[in-house]
Amino acid sequence: MRLAHVGVLLDRQAAKRRWENGLNVFQTYIGEILGHAGISFQWLDRAEQISQKGLDVLVVALDGKEEETASEIWKFAEEGGVVISFMGLSRLADKLGYSDRGPAGKGYAMLPAKFADQKPLRYLQASPWLAVSTSDHVPGEIGKIKKDHPDGDTLGAALLQFRVGKGVIDRWAVDIAETVVKFQQGAGPVIEDGIPALDGTGPVDDGILKADDAIEMDWELDREKTGTGAPYFAHAYADLWREVLIGHLLRRVVERGLTLPVIGYWPDGISHVAMISLDSDHNTDESAEVTADVLGECDTPATWCIIEPGYSAHIYKRVEQEGHELAFHYNAVHHDQGKWEEAEFRRQFEWLKTAVGMEKITSNKNHYTRFEGWGELFRWCETYGILSDQTRGPSKKGNIGFLFGTCHPYFPVGWSDEQNRIYDVLEISFLTQDLDHRTLADSSVIGPFLEQVEKVGGVAHFLFHPVHIYNQKPVRHALRKVVREAKQRGFVFWTGKQINDWERARRKIRIEECDGDGHILVQSETDLSDVVVWVPLPDENEAEPSDSAQMRFGVRCAKKVVTVQAKQRRWV
Template sequence: MRMAQVGVLLDREAAEKRRRYGINVFEAFVGEVLAHAGIPFEWIDSAEELARRKPDLLLAACAEEDQASAERLWTYAEQGGTVISYGGLNVLAAKLGCLRQPDIPVGYADSGADSGPLRFLGATPWERLETNAYPAAEFGAIRRERPTGDRAGAALQRFVIGKGSVERWSVDIPQTIVRFQQGIGPVLDDGIPAKDGTGAVDEGILKADDRIGMDWELDRSRTETGAPYFAFPYADLWKERLIGHLLACVTAKGMTLPFLGCWPEGVNAVATVSHDSDLNIDESAESTLAVLKECGINTSWCMIEPGFSPSIYELVKKAGHELAFHYNALDAQGGKWSEAEFARQLEWMKKATGKTRVASNKNHYTRFEGWGEQFEWCERHGIQADQTRGPSKKGNIGFLFGTCHPYFPIAWFDEDNRMYDVLEISFLTQDLDHHSLADSSVIVPFLEGVARVGGVAHFLFHQVHIHQQPPVANALRKLVAEAGKRGFEFWTSEQINDWERARRKVRIKGFGSNGELVAEGIESAANAVVYIPLPEGAEEAAAAEMRYGVPCIRKALGRASQQAVKEG
């Protein structure tokens, strides 16, 4: 099999022009989607490079909307290339016999998959005209504002051009993913509360959940007890659409495109539990340690000033738990949103715990401002993972930010939309069966939803509530039991961070003369799993494992397979 060469066009001049006028180029996040999946690709800075680089498939993330660029893309497709666009390439609309329609800020897409309508946060549909001279096909539909709204066009259009094609999604998928995960804009004021009173985010405290891309009415479900929750990991499901479509295009060309599994060989799913020390009662720490020992799991302890007694930290470390940071910027408690205060509190935490390396942080009360300042602070002060993006209210638990995947966030246009070197690990809920919070009926749907998309099931339990409220402690026990039934392993945030960074060092290069997979960096993640999609019509497809909608051969890059895998 031949491995397809994938290029991602991020036109330098087009991107600079947009940023000069204050426009974000979140389309660059397509690179993070591919990197998380371990899909090999190369960046292409301009359409001029296509004649020299000649990738088999081109993801046109950001292209110049001018005739020169259009002609180069057209020639590339005519000669057998596949061009994939996410709401762009409007300069080609007329030539393809289509009419660009007005932008749609919010709606739902039915792309024919089994997950139901997917909410999107930006689309530019095309209407096909009767004069269309090029063979074309349309798939799915996008609808305005709500799943039952007026049809606004096809979700995906395919145009045959010479020996190749243009595949155009109406939805700006990378931007939609970013706006779900990081918010529809910077946090500058309070968010919009839920009408039913379950999500009063307008309490005068700036938080991560003040700029969500979800709809209180359309995107929440309820459990059998009536507990409301955001049920759909839209960002992760859009990643699946993007990757699944790419792989389908690859295999249709008779090629393959290997990618990595989310977790090591032998690990089917991962859950994590974090604790915020808040009131810092030593007895609550002791009670929590006892429950965790009974459950047989290790967790992440986020420490807030003034902290526990020194002896508690030694017990936590001895038991194998992670000591993490809990930055307090809550004004009512004397906190302050500033890098100086972040650094001061982190230095206190290191001295109090005896830690020289602090891997992860979660902000107290999910306190958050702006867009990327805190990620900059984490970078400069050695924090590699953040857990802040999660719910602060009873009614906005679940997939509040559309994701349970660990990911590296993207910066605002003033930082050239770079990727921050901080792994975000968002959480789903806190303190289940607490007298004023959600009940434990959400555990099973959360675990099943996370397992569906291969993410992290992150639950927060405060030590003080485990200590003072027996139902909360029992909810933790229930979580561990239900997760165990479904094959989840419990990792700390530090373990998740270390694994994600290690697996991203693996570079799949192709296949050797004897058909063996050639990869670099295997020593960093020796137990990584690789999936090799089978071309259409392959004999092995009947016995293959389905991933992203295509049949794949599964291989573990462990010691047993070292002879079959070449170290670069």
């Protein structure tokens, strides 16, 4: 069982042309998607490298549209390689008997169960191909993409699969990488108020620029209601599209008798992770004491985001002693005497470090989810050593849930002026705040939120304010209810720092080889224990006993639990 060698082609010249003209190349994000799954791959920046790298699979992120590039890709497939493209390969359309109809806007994809057990899936960028002539390469057509609406006009197949020589060319109509990015970060910078919900439940047009002023969900089509009538964004579309991409890649690998291990999202013995964060608005010591009492009663750690002027010193000491995390709560809200500028961010951060007596602060969340532009906040966090941010979440009663399409910790991507680099800041978005508050959502959403997080393996992040925990008994009871229901479902509560430290450490592990008996060669840049590695089993292992194989990304995998040490390579 040999390890599949995967290459990702991002034509450097094509990318450079786009950047020079102010265009984004969000296709770079394929690397982040694969990296989060722990999949080993190598970048290719020009087509000539395809034949030089000993690849089994070529993922085409950006192909440049030159004839020479198309020829190299075709040759690779003819000789037995697997080619996977996302909204690309227009130079090969005619040769395959198809025509590229160009960008088709937003809509919904209908995929068979083996690709996605949830349908429809909202997409944000697609370019379907239509058959125009007879070709020797009759494709398999998988799924459909619908224009605008799940019941809209069919624009074409979601996935075309062509036999070419000894290999295959798979072409997705949906640009999955761009779709994931735009769900997570919006389609553009935040420069004005967002569009509110027609039913009045999501008045984001409040004159305050926020993260949720730029979302790519549909107020009508992507929300559901609980039994009490509470509306919420129900689907983690970005996470589900990640699973589509990875599952498809793994299936193509195992069909060829190869394997491509993935690294589990959480340590062995932890199936689901939840998180409580607290924003210290109003800063009354009494509210902090009551909140700490409730968390102690629940035996649950939390991330305390402290806004200036903060609590008294004894509060910070108690928070630390009881195993919680102290974090930053940057204030850029004008009516709370805040400003959106780097100098003010730095000043407030320096105040916090002095107030709590700590030089190293891991996490931040902006007051009122204040957000402007595209990457300013992430650049500030990088500059001042903040490793994780939690700003991206709902500010209104009616836009709670998965409004950014994700509950996974992820590294955001820069705009074209930074050549779409990946920021060194881990984003952990939140789902809702202060449940059962008199003007906010009720706790009937807890179950649906936990169910969707379980499904995709992310983080169930709930935000509360100590001032509301103190002043409103229903909010206090809702916090207890979140912890109780999550623990009943097997969730383990971590702080933002714990999530950040784990995610960064697991990404320093690399699977280098796999032998005929399924043993893997692991290399790591860090010490880490209880790491789960899922090794996909080739089709001939269909008889593998069920107690030693589990389904991951729609593929049967053997589970390995490993302990790794920095700078060591070992077979397991």
